[in-house]
Amino acid sequence: MTRFGLEAQLKIYAQGLLPDGTKRMWPIALEAWREQARERLAVGPWGYLEGGAGGGSTMAANREAFSKWALRPRMMRNVEDRDLSIDLLGTTYPAPFLLAPIGVQSILHREAELAPARAAAERCIPFLVSTVSSVPMETIAQAMGDAPRWFQLYPGRDPNIVSSFIQRAERSGYSALVVTVDTTMLGWREMDLDNAYLPFLFGEGVANFFTDPVFRSRLSESPEANPQAAIQEFLSVYVNPAFTLEDLADIRRQTKLPLWVKGITHPEDALAVQALGADGVIVSNHGGRQVDGAVASLDALPEIRSAVGDAYPLLFDSGVRRAADILKALALGADAVLVGRPYAYALAVGGQAGVTEWLHLLLAELDLELALAGYRSIRDVDRSAVTRVSR
Numbered sequence: 001m002t003r004f005g006l007e008a009q010l011k012i013y014a015q016g017l018l019p020d021g022t023k024r025m026w027p028i029a030l031e032a033w034r035e036q037a038r039e040r041l042a043v044g045p046w047g048y049l050e051g052g053a054g055g056g057s058t059m060a061a062n063r064e065a066f067s068k069w070a071l072r073p074r075m076m077r078n079v080e081d082r083d084l085s086i087d088l089l090g091t092t093y094p095a096p097f098l099l100a101p102i103g104v105q106s107i108l109h110r111e112a113e114l115a116p117a118r119a120a121a122e123r124c125i126p127f128l129v130s131t132v133s134s135v136p137m138e139t140i141a142q143a144m145g146d147a148p149r150w151f152q153l154y155p156g157r158d159p160n161i162v163s164s165f166i167q168r169a170e171r172s173g174y175s176a177l178v179v180t181v182d183t184t185m186l187g188w189r190e191m192d193l194d195n196a197y198l199p200f201l202f203g204e205g206v207a208n209f210f211t212d213p214v215f216r217s218r219l220s221e222s223p224e225a226n227p228q229a230a231i232q233e234f235l236s237v238y239v240n241p242a243f244t245l246e247d248l249a250d251i252r253r254q255t256k257l258p259l260w261v262k263g264i265t266h267p268e269d270a271l272a273v274q275a276l277g278a279d280g281v282i283v284s285n286h287g288g289r290q291v292d293g294a295v296a297s298l299d300a301l302p303e304i305r306s307a308v309g310d311a312y313p314l315l316f317d318s319g320v321r322r323a324a325d326i327l328k329a330l331a332l333g334a335d336a337v338l339v340g341r342p343y344a345y346a347l348a349v350g351g352q353a354g355v356t357e358w359l360h361l362l363l364a365e366l367d368l369e370l371a372l373a374g375y376r377s378i379r380d381v382d383r384s385a386v387t388r389v390s391r
């Protein structure tokens, strides 16, 4: 039970009593974090973080979809003590959100994935480590101690590398496997094309491959001796346009870890994945980075929830920016959400300290938003919490 939001809020107001109390070290509004991130990053990394596929219409739709739903606050319900915790596949987590897998974090801050990993670990919020992390998965695991971490797998062209990654994740204490199925190739990203910027070509985001014995066995010279050849080899194996449901079934057979499938927006795909024995689905369009003109992730969510049934675990991402978005996604059928770009802005602004502060603010906002919407427990937020509006 918590009164966390109120305490955090009063502490910030109390700073206003100090002589220079209005000069905060960190931004409050997400827009301000984003603006500072944009100022700090060179155009290439900024475009990589911010860009969407094609004309950006999916990315825009992700945000617009949230404005088509409004919360229906309820009053007079004694919301003095709140509980933000949730259960996912038998494990209790302190809040209804996780940090989404975001690759190549070295282009955002020199601390790279170690920053959000440590910030998330302090609060026991799960951190999802990307296949294309800048720091090897074992090093991130070590930095997190016993805190929850999941490994996100791009099922690439070489099944032996895929198996090796799964085994490494199991050995280094990752408690779930997330297979991302929407990235069998990179989307047509106009900002990156405009900047002629692909971080992998600079040797960023290849750490899991360069440290992998199976990947290394494919090379005639080591990545240290000939990095360019290793990068070319990476580009030829890290994703697989020929990926099918059969390949997913093969991954399912290889591990006892809970298996989540990320990147689903069609109810029939969700049903296929459920039938195959995946433990849950992550409704996501990759933040609009893959298919232009696609359905907003939030618009797909209710349909998928009704297809898979009430009990099947569903996570959601793409467009979550604030506490209100989290409540709306939960109301429309998600068990929890993944937050993506917002923590990447905080990372770019201030490394681990920045992500720690941003997390603190999001938790405080969520605690107050939940209470003021009339709920004591996040678990009580259901379809009746929202209404469809035309905006």
Ligand SMILES: Cc1cc2nc3c(=O)[nH]c(=O)nc-3n(C[C@H](O)[C@H](O)[C@H](O)COP(=O)(O)O)c2cc1C
Residues within 6 Å of the ligand: 048, 049, 050, 100, 101, 102, 103, 104, 130, 131, 132, 152, 180, 262, 284, 285, 286, 287, 288, 289, 317, 318, 319, 320, 338, 339, 340, 341, 342
């Ligand atoms: C810069 C960037 C890199 C990403 N890298 C990965 C990745 O390596 N693996 C993955 O499954 N998703 C990746 N994603 C997608 C996120 O996990 C998540 O689906 C997305 O950020 C949600 O959209 P939002 O941030 O606009 O809310 C990436 C997203 C961004 C913005």
